[in-house]
Amino acid sequence: MYRYDEFDRDFVAERVEQFRGQVGRRLSGELSEEEFRPLRLLNGLYLQLHAYMLRVVIPYGMLSSRQLRMLAQVARRYDRGYGHFTTRQNIQFNWPKLEEVPDLLADLATVEMHAIQGSGNSIRNVTADQFAGVAADEVEDPRVYAEIVRQWSTLHPEFTFLPRKFKIALTGAGHDRAAVRVHDIGLAMVEDAAGEAGFEVIVGGGLGRTPMIGKTIREFLAKRDLLSYLEAILRIYNQFGRRDNKYKARIKILVHELGAEKFTELVEAEWREIKDGTLELPAEEIERIEAYFADPPYETFEADDAGYLAMLAIDGAFRRWATSNLFPHKRPGYAIVNLSLKPLDGVPGDATAAQMEAAADLADRYGFGEIRITHEQNLVLPYVAQRDLHDLWRALDEIGFATPNIGQVTDIISCPGLDFCSLASARSIPVAQRIGRRFRDLDRQFDIGELHINISGCINACGHHHVGHIGLLGVDRKGEEYYQITLGGSADENASLGEIVGPAVSYDAVVDAIEAVIAAYLEHREPDEPFIETYRRLGAEPFKESVYGKESVHDAA
Amino acid sequence: MSLQVVTANRLRDGIVVYLAADGGWRQRVADAALALDQGEAERLMALASAAVEARLVVDPYLIEVVEDGGLVRPSRYREVIRATGPSVETQADLPSAAE
Numbered sequence: 001m002y003r004y005d006e007f008d009r010d011f012v013a014e015r016v017e018q019f020r021g022q023v024g025r026r027l028s029g030e031l032s033e034e035e036f037r038p039l040r041l042l043n044g045l046y047l048q049l050h051a052y053m054l055r056v057v058i059p060y061g062m063l064s065s066r067q068l069r070m071l072a073q074v075a076r077r078y079d080r081g082y083g084h085f086t087t088r089q090n091i092q093f094n095w096p097k098l099e100e101v102p103d104l105l106a107d108l109a110t111v112e113m114h115a116i117q118g119s120g121n122s123i124r125n126v127t128a129d130q131f132a133g134v135a136a137d138e139v140e141d142p143r144v145y146a147e148i149v150r151q152w153s154t155l156h157p158e159f160t161f162l163p164r165k166f167k168i169a170l171t172g173a174g175h176d177r178a179a180v181r182v183h184d185i186g187l188a189m190v191e192d193a194a195g196e197a198g199f200e201v202i203v204g205g206g207l208g209r210t211p212m213i214g215k216t217i218r219e220f221l222a223k224r225d226l227l228s229y230l231e232a233i234l235r236i237y238n239q240f241g242r243r244d245n246k247y248k249a250r251i252k253i254l255v256h257e258l259g260a261e262k263f264t265e266l267v268e269a270e271w272r273e274i275k276d277g278t279l280e281l282p283a284e285e286i287e288r289i290e291a292y293f294a295d296p297p298y299e300t301f302e303a304d305d306a307g308y309l310a311m312l313a314i315d316g317a318f319r320r321w322a323t324s325n326l327f328p329h330k331r332p333g334y335a336i337v338n339l340s341l342k343p344l345d346g347v348p349g350d351a352t353a354a355q356m357e358a359a360a361d362l363a364d365r366y367g368f369g370e371i372r373i374t375h376e377q378n379l380v381l382p383y384v385a386q387r388d389l390h391d392l393w394r395a396l397d398e399i400g401f402a403t404p405n406i407g408q409v410t411d412i413i414s415c416p417g418l419d420f421c422s423l424a425s426a427r428s429i430p431v432a433q434r435i436g437r438r439f440r441d442l443d444r445q446f447d448i449g450e451l452h453i454n455i456s457g458c459i460n461a462c463g464h465h466h467v468g469h470i471g472l473l474g475v476d477r478k479g480e481e482y483y484q485i486t487l488g489g490s491a492d493e494n495a496s497l498g499e500i501v502g503p504a505v506s507y508d509a510v511v512d513a514i515e516a517v518i519a520a521y522l523e524h525r526e527p528d529e530p531f532i533e534t535y536r537r538l539g540a541e542p543f544k545e546s547v548y549g550k551e552s553v554h555d556a557a
Numbered sequence: 558m559s560l561q562v563v564t565a566n567r568l569r570d571g572i573v574v575y576l577a578a579d580g581g582w583r584q585r586v587a588d589a590a591l592a593l594d595q596g597e598a599e600r601l602m603a604l605a606s607a608a609v610e611a612r613l614v615v616d617p618y619l620i621e622v623v624e625d626g627g628l629v630r631p632s633r634y635r636e637v638i639r640a641t642g643p644s645v646e647t648q649a650d651l652p653s654a655a656e
């Protein structure tokens with residue numbers, strides 16, 4: 001389990017007091033807003049559309065029940081009783097008061113939480129597969145290495161002023177749930193011919209204004225070389241990355257401009273210099289960190305639980321939830337449970353203080369007190385015995401976390417958009433809600449099957465629209481909200497960027513357009529063929545035709 | 558020339574405010590002082606700069622408003638949302654959050 005060492009604890013406590021002093025000096029006028037802004041951003045505090053917003057970091061999306069209860073308490077005491085889980089596996093509070101933020105941070109520090117490296121041109125919070133350590137399809141637990149990367153990157157003296165922000169994601173499983181191909185660096189654990197686990201290193205992916213799929217620059221990197229290799233990549237980026245133009249400063253542009261081959265050469269040359277130095281990861285260090293993530297005290301089950309199987313057979317609503325929201329666990333008799341934060345008419349990713357507390361209690365009762373945050377803005381209880389699933393399901397239903405829609409059309413990723421974000425061009429949340437209402441019928445959702453709709457309120461792409469099977473990007477057309485539609489994006493191991501299929505559609509027309517896309521899919525799909533496969537087989541044409549009519553397809557061609 | 562008002566965020570809690578005719582900062586756009594011409598707009602912005610110096614508000618700027626049946630509202634949609642809050646019901650509006 002993730003643990004702070006002494007260094008972290010002292011450092012965080014010091015930072016809280018330092019920030020308390022800075023806030024005091026801002027309120028007393030010793031610091032101007034220009035002087036204060038960079039300081040508050042270093043502590044995760046933004047000024048948004050309506051108020052300040054605090055982004056609290058959740059390393060690789062993993063929380064203890066104690067930490068989740070503290071987030072609930074913070075929501076109630078310092079905010080308006082809720083928080084928003086983001087696509088970066090973090091939580092944002094929308095309404096903290098500047099004068100109370102130091103107390104808020106001090107409360108968070110009591111459960112080893114903070115907001116450092118939640119913003120700025122630093123190495124941001126490391127993200128990982130939400131099913132790490134429990135997935136049936138895993139090579140190895142990536143949290144061990146996510147934690148090693150976290151420790152290495154925390155206040156790394158060389159990398160606190162990078163050309164731009166820097167995001168690293170890890171997956172340990174064949175099926176990529178951490179979107180590693182659209183991060184600055186993605187690390188996918190793989191096995192070499194001898195069965196030794198290591199990393200495929202992917203660099204230069206990213207979304208935003210210039211979306212790109214990352215390039216594999218090394219097929220296999222031994223574990224001991226992880227930090228020296230990352231250091232070499234960061235050094236090349238720090239040295240050659242562009243600082244003259246904010247829009248060209250991400251590593252993806254460097255990799256693109258140099259070409260993957262040249263970039264790789266530079267990294268490998270740098271790496272040869274530092275490879276066997278102080279950054280080499282000794283096996284004992286890996287073991288030390290592995291101990292943080294030891295398995296919980298599982299019970300031993302031989303096979304599936306008979307009572308669970310019986311409930312599946314007789315309770316249709318339970319069966320529907322189990323089919324949608326459970327994932328296979330590496331241990332027999334256990335399941336990974338997804339808690340949907342996408343109820344009908346809700347705000348994707350929002351949870352109230354009461355819901356967070358109830359989820360923490362359920363984690364204690366049924367799941368060894370641990371909760372994960374997914375980049376799809378849902379929660380996960382990673383270790384639930386099948387025996388307890390029916391009781392858990394009923395309890396989740398009571399708090400509104402049992403919508404059986406994981407991975408389906410209403411499990412929409414949505415950024416805060418114009419309802420909260422000062423950079424937004426258009427709203428995201430109400431579009432998600434209108435789509436949710438249109439497809440509220442559970443049988444219909446289920447029939448449509450796996451389909452990811454991602455919505456961003458502006459080109460910054462916090463809602464990952466480029467990698468949604470259907471992506472919506474909010475744009476401002478002379479003061480009116482319009483939405484550009486992209487199709488065929490995907491964030492998994494077969495990552496692809498969605499293609500723009502035609503002119504942007506209005507706020508009023510956007511739900512009909514989505515329905516037209518889905519109608520085309522239903523018409524053309526083969527048995528058991530998911531949306532993305534149908535799209536890849538047929539290309540954009542039938543979908544365009546369905547949204548814009550035959551004429552426009554020919555006009556555009 | 559269109560009607561303008563000055564808006565900003567209050568320093569201590571970040572809440573959206575508008576500059577009123579008496580020099581105070583109010584949460585309702587309806588209470589804002591209207592600038593009918595450039596000179597008036599500049600005078601309001603000078604007051605706002607003084608309020609920044611006095612640590613009352615941050616990042617003041619002028620927005621366009623329209624009078625609609627005796628009511629003043631911002632013309633840009635972004636500013637309507639700033640003035641009235643999120644356009645969606647948030648969890649805070651739901652009874653379960655109010656405990």
Ligand code: SF4
Pocket residue numbers: 415416417418421422423424425456457458459460461462463
């Ligand atoms: S995508 Fe744009 S609107 Fe959405 S949260 Fe990011 S910056 Fe804000």
